[in-house]
Amino acid sequence: MSSSHLGKVPIPTLERLATYLRYLIDLEQSQVETISSAEVERQTGINAAQFRKDLSYFGEFGKPGVGYNVLDLQNRIAHILKIDKEQRMILVGAGNLGSALVGYPGLKEHRFSLVAVFDNNFGKIGRPLWDLEIQDVQKVKEVNAKLQARIAILAVPATSAQKVADLLVDAGIHAILNFAPLLLRLPPHVHVRNVSFLQELAVLSYHLSSEPDDPALVALTEAEKE
Amino acid sequence: MSSSHLGKVPIPTLERLATYLRYLIDLEQSQVETISSAEVERQTGINAAQFRKDLSYFGEFGKPGVGYNVLDLQNRIAHILKIDKEQRMILVGAGNLGSALVGYPGLKEHRFSLVAVFDNNFGKIGRPLWDLEIQDVQKVKEVNAKLQARIAILAVPATSAQKVADLLVDAGIHAILNFAPLLLRLPPHVHVRNVSFLQELAVLSYHLSSEPDDPALVALTEAEKE
């Protein structure tokens, strides 16, 4: 049965679910057994009512007057997010960013497992990346027929991203974490999440006040303008 | 005067502004001079009314019946986002992720300029990272007194992230792009954007259907379960 009968869940709720899960893993390691929504708010900064509302999309998880069992809640959220078992992923693009992602420490803890790496650069194909061997992206369909990964991380330049994404869909991929700064046009059954550092930096930059805040530094900045 | 007299602008609007800017840079390079909101929708996937509404927070940008001048709009959005001039940034954490970010190609094009890199690992301090030398994070205040960067990228492990963030604030940083998976507790004048790959992956994973879609593959998966 699982969670398939449920109505539509807001994306922000799903994002927060991942946050709750992270804190629950920490709490479990600190041997905390029970937690209230008020305590979740203190730790995560997310409103207690928001937390309860988020969970309510998926059923009942707590005991009134008591709170939530840390281990039980952790398991149930992991199940909802389909990371209660190993979730396999493949990576395309063995550049700087791709390499960094393969080594990203939180992945294993959350049961995400990178099972193959691909690139189109013949200079890279056949070479190792951590414990994997870089394979030819043209073989992704063939390789994934066996691996059966459903998630792919796309860390290639914008110029080849659409072509590679098409290959991935053909290889049975249903979800893409896209680091290339462009709109991927893909069949509706394929889910895409875009990560854009420039977008994040732009939002931060906007919020900076136009003027340096220390008058002495204003003088210095003016002097530097030459 | 700039844009400081404006009311509150939704964060999603700011995020989209960065997207528009990216496409405008492309269009300018393709020598397109004018663009309509309908064409923006085709290229970015963002609703035309949304685009016009987003711009309306900042003034009037187009000519009815004609559209928007690509170069003018590009310049004005860059100005709004405070990247019409070089925007300096510093990075803390010269690990895999940090290194990848230093080399990230879009940065320069958008006038973000990484001017210093810090780490706490004495094995790394003094060594080069691209064209910069890795410096002791304990010296960030001293160094930034001269550099006057306002934005920092925080790519250190969660265990040291809060301590380093405190150092950054003390060094005059007003905005932090945080890759560490925890809630930073900082003074209200400091803006933080969190990037969480695990969160993104969790949202993708949730949307996967529970069952493989090809019956033949179900059989294979079942067989593998032993």
Place this chain on the structure above:
DNA sequence: TAGATTGTTAATCGATTAACAATC
């Protein structure tokens, strides 16, 4: 039981989008 805390309803808040008068 009394106190604490949940799950859910209803109110609020905010963002998206359709529609259209104004205007080039």
Place this chain on the structure above:
DNA sequence: TAGATTGTTAATCGATTAACAATC
């Protein structure tokens, strides 16, 4: 002018949060 497209209003849609009856 006629046609195209803007900027803005108003309607819709969706998410957040406060409040509280239910319940442990």
